[in-house]
Amino acid sequence: MTAGRSPSPLLIALVMAAGLGLPAAPSLAQSLDRPTLPRIGPAPSTELPSVAPEPQRRRRHMPGGAATPFFTLPDGATPFTPQMGTSPLIIPQIPGAPVAPGTPALPPQFADRTAVAFDARFRQGGQYVREGLHWRIFADQPEANGAFALVAESRDAAPVFALRPGAYILHVAFGTFAQTRRLRITGEPLRDSIVLNAGAVRLVGRVGEAQIRNARLSFDIYAGGLFDGGEPRLVMRQVPAGDLVALAEGTYHVVSTYGDANATIRADIRIRAGQVTDATIQHRAANVNLKLVQQREGGDPIGNAAWTVLTPGGDVIKESIGAYPSMVLQEGEYLAIARHEGRVFNRRFNVEAGKDLNIEVVAR
Structure with missing residues (x-):
């Protein structure tokens, strides 16, 4: 029999364990026993319509912030659909850490910092804002150039920041609305709810x-x-x-x-x-198409005409160049003037709401 390398002790142990039906040893990754930090985020919800968010700005920022008919619209306000439950789950809990319920917590590597958690409501005691928020935290003192240094930011509905003790400026934007407040961070975790109104x-x-x-x-x-x-x-x-x-x-x-x-x-x-x-x-308007034609209505169109549309009082409403200019005009009376090769032609017409027009100006 040809001599060969003897199997390793570890391989023999694994084969015996498999043959005896014994449970396999834990993997190397599992044996490290490092708890993973849960992801921070609000409870999923699709009940609210999406709100146009503020355009993202990745830069330092200075904190802040009738001849036509008139009528007042009825309110027609429809309430947002209330969310189920109370506050969204916003604070991660680290296994084995002595953290009181509802208290912000941070991983051990941020031992020199304080957990600061925020959420936002549409009004006092109202439902939570689930999307469309942009949180920024700035230093409370400007730099030499007058700008405030951006310390942290998040677009989560309920973010948790790790901040060293000190003074900061919080800026939260929701669409076109923004709110700013000063923060004083100590060694105690902080949770705050912002009322946007x-x-x-x-x-x-x-x-x-x-x-x-x-x-x-x-x-x-x-x-x-x-x-x-x-x-x-x-x-x-x-x-x-x-x-x-x-x-x-x-x-x-x-x-x-x-x-x-x-x-x-x-x-x-x-x-x-x-x-x-x-x-x-x-x-109360309509779409109007203009065309300059030869000799009679329905005749051959003439291109490259210069057009001016006026009110009866002589106010210029619209100017255009082309064979078939098109425009939206408010209800009323107008005068269309066409200029071609030194000659001027015109026609009066009336616009009624919702009734589109094709106006032909005859070159005679």
Whole structure:
């Protein structure tokens, strides 16, 4: 028999254990007995509509922060669906650590720091905000260039920060709404709940019974009502139709623009904390297509004409160059002027809400 290497003792032990039905020894990774830190995050929920978050800024930040018809929209406020249970699970518990229930805890490697936990509510005693939050913590003193150093940030619904004792500035943003407060961190863990007093609005537009396509409609939102006095403060520009926008509780003035001419409507809306307000802006306008033709209506089109659309009083509403310009015009009377090869042609027409027009100007 040819001589060979004898099997190792470890291999013999494993074969005997398998043959006798004995349990195998624990793996090397399991034998280290290192508890894993649970992931921090809110309880899963899909009941709330998503809220447009603030654009992410990865930089240091200074803490902070009517010729058209007018009418006031009804509130039409619909409450958020309440969440089940009480506070979301926000604090990880380390196995074997003497931590009281509800007290923030940190892994041993952060022994020189303090656990600071936050969550946010829509209003005092109301439901928790589950998404759309952006938390930042800054040093409380500015640097030489005047900026405040960013210490930590998170987009979790209920983050836990590890901070050394000292003074800081907390900045939390929810959509267009932001809140700032100073923090004094000692050696004791801290948990705090931020009351945002915020709600949300969803804006859409209609002409008659038809909903306006989002690509042709936008909204500018200003703080305060139209008759509140003072200089209006722009909160958000060109909000797309149908987007859910988070706003602080209060009254806002909305300017709805349909197309790129004069189809504009203004309205005041009221935002209540913890509620979504669905507002529909009713436009009185129509789409108008212009065409310059030869000799008679229905004749051959003439290209490269320069167009000007005026009001009866002579105010210029829209200028364009081309064979078939198209525009959205508010209800009313207009004068279309076409210029081609040194000659000028014109035609008067009326626009009725929801009735699109094809206007032919005859070159005679």
